[in-house]
Amino acid sequence: xxxxxxxxxxxxxxxxxxxxxxxxxxxxxxxxxxxxxxxxxxxxxxxxxxxxxxxxxxxxxxxxxxxxxxxxxxxxxxxxxxxxxxxxxxxxxxxxxxxxxxxxxxxxxxxxxxxxxxxxxxxxxxxxxxxxxxxxxxxxxxxxxxxxxxxxxxxxxxxxxxxxxxxxxxxxxxxxxxxxxxxxxxxxxxxxxxxxxxxxxxxxxxxxxxxx
Numbered sequence: 001x002x003x004x005x006x007x008x009x010x011x012x013x014x015x016x017x018x019x020x021x022x023x024x025x026x027x028x029x030x031x032x033x034x035x036x037x038x039x040x041x042x043x044x045x046x047x048x049x050x051x052x053x054x055x056x057x058x059x060x061x062x063x064x065x066x067x068x069x070x071x072x073x074x075x076x077x078x079x080x081x082x083x084x085x086x087x088x089x090x091x092x093x094x095x096x097x098x099x100x101x102x103x104x105x106x107x108x109x110x111x112x113x114x115x116x117x118x119x120x121x122x123x124x125x126x127x128x129x130x131x132x133x134x135x136x137x138x139x140x141x142x143x144x145x146x147x148x149x150x151x152x153x154x155x156x157x158x159x160x161x162x163x164x165x166x167x168x169x170x171x172x173x174x175x176x177x178x179x180x181x182x183x184x185x186x187x188x189x190x191x192x193x194x195x196x197x198x199x200x201x202x203x204x205x206x207x208x209x210x211x212x
Contacts, residue, residue: 006063010071013059014078017052021079024048025086035093045083052079101165105142107173109135 028044029036036044056075061068112135119128141161148158 003063006061006067009061010063010068013056013061013068014071014075016059017056017075018078018082020055021048021052021082024051025082029086029090031089036090038087038090041087041090045079045086049076049079049083100169101145101162102142104165104169104173105138105145108138108168109142112138 025044025048027033029041052075053072056072057068112131116128116131116135119125119131145158145161148154148161
């Protein structure tokens, strides 16, 4: 009887602490709240997690400290799980994250379009047709992603498209953009060493100092 009462006290304390966490997080990143930076959300989570632990420890319970310790550990694990859900919900509000997949796919379409035109002009018909094929596949993928996004059907397929697009952006497009931007900046800085280009010498020197 005593053990059952102690368990009920500790479970009630866990529920009370979880309710405190939920109400606070709803005010921070709930459905009506705007997007918040992940680092800031992490700080709020850690602060509320400490508050909930203190609230649990100061709630009157039966069974003693050793008996309540397992419930406190259970509480902290459940709070971490709740935080993951709030984190995913917050990420869904990020407009730029939501636009990454269509932007990546549309960029691939443009690259394949121009590559096909250039290869066709120089007579490399086979490669041009391959680019056209890839462009068609990417266009169909973009249309499929748009349908999934707005209909809610085939969400697993939509998740796979998001993962694939994120991988392409991270492994191909982002490094390529970095290489191109670095080369452009290096070329612009080299103008500072050319005395014949006096119009850009001062500006390039300032950029060179900032970069170095």
